[in-house]
Amino acid sequence: MSKQYDGVGLFSGGLDGLLAIKLLEEQGLKIKALHFYSPFFGHPRNRAYWRRIYGIDVTMIDIGQEFVDMLSAGPVYGVGKMLNPCVDCKILLLEAARRLMPKYGASFLVTGEVVGQRPMSQRRDTLNIISRDAAIRDVLLRPLSALCLNPTAVEESGLVDRSRLLGIWGRGRKEQFELAKKYGIEVIPTPAGGCLLTEKENARRFWPIFKYLDRPAQSHFWLANVGRQFWSGAFWLSVGRHERDNARLNELLLPGDILLRLTGYPGPLALARNLGAEPWPQALVEAAASLLASFSPKAVAAGEPVETLVRTVGENESENCIMVLPNRNTLWGEAAWEETAMEIKQRYKS
Numbered sequence: 001m002s003k004q005y006d007g008v009g010l011f012s013g014g015l016d017g018l019l020a021i022k023l024l025e026e027q028g029l030k031i032k033a034l035h036f037y038s039p040f041f042g043h044p045r046n047r048a049y050w051r052r053i054y055g056i057d058v059t060m061i062d063i064g065q066e067f068v069d070m071l072s073a074g075p076v077y078g079v080g081k082m083l084n085p086c087v088d089c090k091i092l093l094l095e096a097a098r099r100l101m102p103k104y105g106a107s108f109l110v111t112g113e114v115v116g117q118r119p120m121s122q123r124r125d126t127l128n129i130i131s132r133d134a135a136i137r138d139v140l141l142r143p144l145s146a147l148c149l150n151p152t153a154v155e156e157s158g159l160v161d162r163s164r165l166l167g168i169w170g171r172g173r174k175e176q177f178e179l180a181k182k183y184g185i186e187v188i189p190t191p192a193g194g195c196l197l198t199e200k201e202n203a204r205r206f207w208p209i210f211k212y213l214d215r216p217a218q219s220h221f222w223l224a225n226v227g228r229q230f231w232s233g234a235f236w237l238s239v240g241r242h243e244r245d246n247a248r249l250n251e252l253l254l255p256g257d258i259l260l261r262l263t264g265y266p267g268p269l270a271l272a273r274n275l276g277a278e279p280w281p282q283a284l285v286e287a288a289a290s291l292l293a294s295f296s297p298k299a300v301a302a303g304e305p306v307e308t309l310v311r312t313v314g315e316n317e318s319e320n321c322i323m324v325l326p327n328r329n330t331l332w333g334e335a336a337w338e339e340t341a342m343e344i345k346q347r348y349k350s
């Protein structure tokens with residue numbers, strides 16, 4: 001039987017979520033911290049680190065596929081400046097946390113949200129929309145801003161002592177820093193952020209996948225996070241930048257993918273994936289090999305054709321070698337930002 005908790009708390013890795021949990025633990029309540037991660041946000045490898053420096057036991061939850069499904073279906077409340085669907089994201093995470101409450105025997109849900117702190121997802125009216133749509137009105141507790149909000153069911157029931165909750169409002173961080181000091185938190189987490197969907201460079205990496213697939217698998221977005229990305233229509237090439245990228249490309253291989261590697265010179269690996277229905281044109285595979293070779297300074301310096309091993313993985317596994325000249329050719333290109341921005345706007349903001 002799983003250990004019982006009073007509440008579950010969303011912990012993104014930021015200070016506010018941590019303080020909300022600490023504030024309730026100070027009342028003697030047991031809170032199960034949940035950390036949601038996806039290809040776009042989260043720190044799935046931080047569990048031991050957080051336990052060591054913050055003394056909290058965090059359960060990691062992969063929300064990637066649900067998040068991708070929401071984004072490809074079209075977020076109800078649209079996207080922010082880039083590809084970040086913040087309101088729908090909060091609703092999705094809170095709904096998922098609510099569904100997990102019975103598993104931990106929890107009777108409420110805690111977040112570190114502060115009213116008025118963030119422009120889009122934490123305004124008072126937006127907070128109301130989020131709690132309504134996630135169907136968590138009866139169970140949601142925001143301990144840091146509780147005194148600015150109406151008492152919740154768990155406060156009224158006496159399970160949570162409202163008089164020991166706070167009334168923090170707005171963008172200032174002074175009260176949070178004082179609290180951190182009080183709880184002996186020496187390593188202050190950076191503001192929860194770090195969401196790749198808010199960055200232009202990453203929106204550009206991710207967008208073609210949404211463009212070519214109606215219901216993409218989250219594995220594509222993990223691949224989009226690795227190395228340099230090139231596209232030719234629905235054909236996709238990811239070129240490693242260092243050993244870590246190369247190892248990751250090997251891990252992310254799917255049936256049908258093509259792995260390219262220079263045989264005679266040191267250089268990166270490349271993973272080629274086809275998101276469309278057309279078969280690979282041979283000229284495009286050769287262009288991928290040329291492009292890959294252009295990232296090997298020794299192959300470029302050789303000034304002659306170099307051998308590349310082309311391995312197609314999956315049921316009809318095959319391997320062959322081709323000779324190519326290193327060349328940053330025009331068959332492969334990076335997604336143009338202007339075009340990407342326009343397409344995102346057409347899909348989500350019109």
Ligand code: SF4
Nearest residue numbers: 041084085086089195
């Ligand atoms: S910035 Fe990213 S992780 Fe944060 S609420 Fe928005 S979409 Fe979600």
